[in-house]
Amino acid sequence: MLVGRKRSLDTLRAQRALSVFLLIAFFILAFNSNIFGQISTAGETDQGQLHGGIEIDSEGIKAAVIRVSDIAQGSGAEVIYTEVFNTALTRNQNGKVTSEAIKAAGQAILRFYTRMRQQHQVPPRQIHIIGSSDLGADNLGELAKEVRSGTGVSMTFLSLESESQLSVIGTIPRRYREGTTWFDNRSQSIVIDIGSNKTKGGYQQLRQPLLGDPYYDFVAVEIPRGTVSFTNEINRAVGEDAGINKFAAGARALSESSIKTPLRDELKKQPGLVYRKKIYLNGAIVRAMMTLLRPEDRQSFLPLTVDDINIFYQRAIYSPQVLLNPSLSRIRNDEVRKEVERELEVVRSAFTPKSLIAGAEILKAVASEYNFQEEGKKILYVRFSNMSSILSYLLLRAGEGPQP
């Protein structure tokens, strides 16, 4: 089912305003990452300005509330609440999410929903619940039913293409500056997201049909392997009881058929992606890598290199315990240290040494197949990227005006 079929002149004007607003809003968000994770009081806010969103993907559930002051004027959006609940919504061998996992997700969603209603006073019609394309299970109808019975909200499931679009707009700043000159950023960038079950990519490409008008295509690239599914695959191949070295050898052996070949196949269909010079790298394994290797670096956009990936890979195999317990001695600020400790806890609870190796193998494969080492390429970890889809979605919904 699709929305937005009618396009009156007013709608078009509103959409133009929204497009401009989205670009400005994300540009602001991109350079003010410290607004993420903060909670501020709504104060005298008009409730109509508040929009809440809950996103479910295979790694967990994310919630956000934004306050939009005047979208038509593009005067700004403020993130007033974000929260993440880590839960595994991965599929079982039958391709289904277990009923226990669905129940747990339903309860967490209801908690977020209630908080949005009671603490942040978000009108119920302005709370949206979306499901990531990453979920991909056969019984998502049961999840939708559970969510609806608890909250009364009908879920929206994103297609890969929709998600790519939300991710590109939400992650890649529109432009960047060198000296006094501004350059377009999106036309030379790609997003790559290594999730639990899938590795996804996306980029914006101007296209001109043979007849008709030009348009921006949000190209989506996907391979059906992520950190968790690849870990499971290796475990099946080498046995659950295999030691680290045997597991690592299994990962290396499977990388060609399970990761590299599908990546190459995607590249054949979308050859332009390998020529993009900026790579925005996201996903839990990337977050884990940067938290473990460089916990003291707190920039919103953290540059990394292929060497970082190789070091991460080596440490995951040869000294996983050292890797999982990095020194925080260079962090002087107590607040920052506490934040890093929280992040480290999340990493330790989400990853085992084996899943770190599996994730590192995927990272290595992506880096080699998509020529990350090529001169002039810049790789960036985006700290707030896990919230990019839900925030893009909320801004979009906010731009549609008061909900019916």
Added chain:
Amino acid sequence: MSIFAFTTVLILLWSGSFQAPALSEKRAVAGAQRILASELDAELPARPFADWFRQLVGLQAGVNWQLSECGEQPGMLVAQGRAIPACAEVNALLPDGRKVVVMIEVGTFEKGITGNPSFGHAAIEHEGELYPVRRLRDLPESLREPAALRDRYSTKLVALNSNLHLLTPGENVGEALSGVSANEAVPPPPAPRPTPTPAAKPAPPPPETRKVSEGVVRGNAIVKVQPIYPASAKKVKAAGSVQVQVIISEDGRVIEATIVSGHPLLRSAAVDAARKWVFKPTMLSGIPVKVESALTFVFTLTE
């Protein structure tokens, strides 16, 4: 000696190591930068395109060159076994916020650089709208007079909401998730408004009807109506695809729908559905034209 050479070639071919040269970005971009602007458009000066472009956008603009896809939907081309066209793309961000993109065709990603670079397409992005630049010679004027852009054809930037698949309990999840591609799902932009400028040369009359591929015409659909599965066909388990040839009027309506192939019991349903489709008018040199294409409907029996 010749037997040796022949054998070597055979071995190379067999081993798969005799591959087409990879497309070098450096060479492709350098070729596009060096080619004379006059070779891309006869009305432009005989000076390297990169110099001409830089002067046009000004020294304050942020200019970036890269190798890029220039065809439509490369995934579709691959499925059809066709090569994917490669372009040297130059994009410039002007100090006033406008963005200019010019695509110079240089070859294909599979075969590498082929022939001389040629003008592919260009567009100006201004205040959230995309304006096509049909000829390279039109670019200077389009940039000098931004207001003139509004009188030309514009394409709204893709609206996010039109791509989203909504799921309500009870709906077929698999169907909703597999969905349609982003481009199919996006309602097409409003019909272009032809507004001839006084200075413009009169365009030659367009041919009576243009043939357009099904992929393109589907991308231009505003209203898509799915056929109703006839009960009589279901009874005998008739299934499969039915192809309908359609002629689309200048204003985007289906004025003729005739069967090309398909099960006899499914044909009338397919024709009825095809007649209800509405398309964005197809423009040729700024003039709406009649289009001939095909629509294929697939009838699948479900339990």
